[in-house]
Amino acid sequence: MxxxxxxxxxxxxCKKAKAWLDSxxxxxxxxxIVEDNPKVEELREWIVRSGLxxxxxxxxxxxxxxxxxxxxxxPTMSDEAQIELLASNGMLVKRPLxxxxxxxxxxxxxxxxxxxx
Numbered sequence: 001m002x003x004x005x006x007x008x009x010x011x012x013x014c015k016k017a018k019a020w021l022d023s024x025x026x027x028x029x030x031x032x033i034v035e036d037n038p039k040v041e042e043l044r045e046w047i048v049r050s051g052l053x054x055x056x057x058x059x060x061x062x063x064x065x066x067x068x069x070x071x072x073x074x075p076t077m078s079d080e081a082q083i084e085l086l087a088s089n090g091m092l093v094k095r096p097l098x099x100x101x102x103x104x105x106x107x108x109x110x111x112x113x114x115x116x117x
Contacts, residue, residue, distance in 0.1 A: 002029070002100070002101060003026060003027065003028040003029065003098070003099070003100050003117075004028065004029050004031060004097075004098070004099040004100075005017070005018065005021060005028045005029065005030050005031065005096060005097075005098055005099075006031045006032075006033045006038065006093070006095060006096060006097040006098075006099070007030065007031070007032065007033060007095055007096045007097075008032070008033050008034060008090070008091070008095050009032065011095055011096070013095070013096065013107070013108050014095055014096045014108075016108060017096045017098075017108035017113070018030075018096070020108075020110060020113070021113075024114075024117065026117060032090075033090040033091075033093055033095050033097070034090035034091060035090075036090075037087060037088075037089065037090035037093070038086065038087060038090070038093060038097075039087055040083055040084055040087045043057065043083045043086050043087055044083055046097075046099060046104045047083070047104075049103065049104045050103065050104035050105065050106070052104075052106070054079055054082045054083065054086075055074060055082075056094065056106055056107075057086055057093060057094050057097075057106050058070065058074070058082075058086065058092060058093070058094060059091065059092055059093060059094045059095060060094075062091055062092065063091075064089055064091045064092055065092060070085075070092075093106075094106035094107050095107075096108055098113060098116060100116050100117065102116050102117070103116045
């Protein structure tokens with residue numbers, strides 16, 4: 001099983017998730033979400049595979065999200081425009097992001113990740 005772990009290393013939730021993966025002896029590919037931001041094609045695939053609405057992939061507590069006033073703008077944007085926006089700045093993407101053969105999960109909830117793995 002291939003596992004991709006997207007993180008922002010300074011994020012405390014990412015650190016917690018990474019420690020959990022390591023404690024479970026999970027082998028994964030680590031990717032810096034800002035230095036190697038998800039591409040439009042990747043995001044399209046991951047959103048479909050997750051079965052979640054696009055909004056779940058936005059870091060709604062982040063400064064960039066708030067500075068851009070996305071709470072009010074997202075409801076009027078097309079899905080494609082939202083995906084392109086996510087691909088434009090890694091700080092907009094909910095993190096950590098776990099991609100496995102079994103599914104895609106934005107954010108860290110230990111019980112949910114345990115099910116995916």
